[in-house]
Amino acid sequence: MTTTTKTAPPPAAPGTGGNVLHASGVTMRFGGLTAVRDVELTVDSGEIVGLIGPNGAGKTTFFNCLTGLYVPTEGTVSYKGKVLPPKSHLVTKAGVARTFQNIRLFANMTVLENVLVGRHTRTKEGLWSALLRGPGFRKAESDSEARAMELLEFTGLAAKRDHLARNLPYGEQRKLEIARALASEPGLLLLDEPTAGMNPQETQATQELVFAVRDQGIAVLVIEHDMRFIFNLCDRVAVLVQGEKIVEGTPEVVQSDDRVVAAYLGTPFEGEPGEAEAQEVAAAEAHHDTDTPAPAPVPDTTGGTDGTGGTASTTGTDDDTGPGGGTEGPAADQAGTTRAEEEGEKK
């Protein structure tokens, strides 16, 4: 396998305006929970598109809607201009393959056998042909094996063809999943967290493998939490938050979007302690450490009558309101109360 970088896409699929995948208005509800809401997404020929979002944002549910594991409550999914049937084997047959967040190999089958299983949607031989093992069946079998070996070469697993899948290191199991998905000869490959649990070298190898897949003319849609991986890899990134697509664009655009930062880190709330409050707390702490007399207490704004601020009495005992303790209470606790109130409001 050769290392490649972002290259010009292959020609667009005829009659689709370049879209390989078009998910239109996809909504998925589980009872009262809307896991995916009205999501529009396209993947163009030759593109690598990333789908990111915090835990529980609806990414895997959306993948399941694309691949026929779930029937979306609303919306349609088209591949190369044709609406996909809501059955996973028919979606695979149409040309959309996927890997799973949790590895789903046949653990007690060999590496080669796992890839051969992935070819079943592309072989025409039926039960009788298999039982009789006529010339047609034997030709199909040897063609399948040759193609499976090509894919093992491509993914760097050829030397392990006869190993049991369960004995492969983790990174190679993930590669084998990709090889098996490619065995169905897809035009679009969906990868659900392909680098989960990988070390940096394995992640780098996966990045090179995905570029190589794309260079074979296969479009890729990838879910991943590793932002460095996503932003290095993708031509375009879409961000899901609470089931809705909030931003979509180039990695540069997405990285600098405040809504994305807020979705991952949370937004600052009004009344958050600022510089003045921080200085006040620092001064109070310094005073406490040196055991010098307390500065004048902050005026009581909550109706307390003990001169230490009403909020102090809600968190401490009477002992806390002595000369030193009294000064710790008001500023710190007022800030704390505000934060708790704000958090309560957010919930």
Ligand SMILES: Nc1ncnc2c1ncn2[C@@H]1O[C@H](COP(=O)(O)OP(=O)(O)OP(=O)(O)O)[C@@H](O)[C@H]1O
């Ligand atoms: N089969 C189901 N039945 C009910 N609720 C579900 C089902 N599948 C997913 N959900 C809920 O839908 C929401 C989205 O889950 P989903 O697994 O799609 O998120 P995700 O973005 O893939 O999360 P993660 O990054 O953690 O894998 C969550 O609240 C989840 O609990």
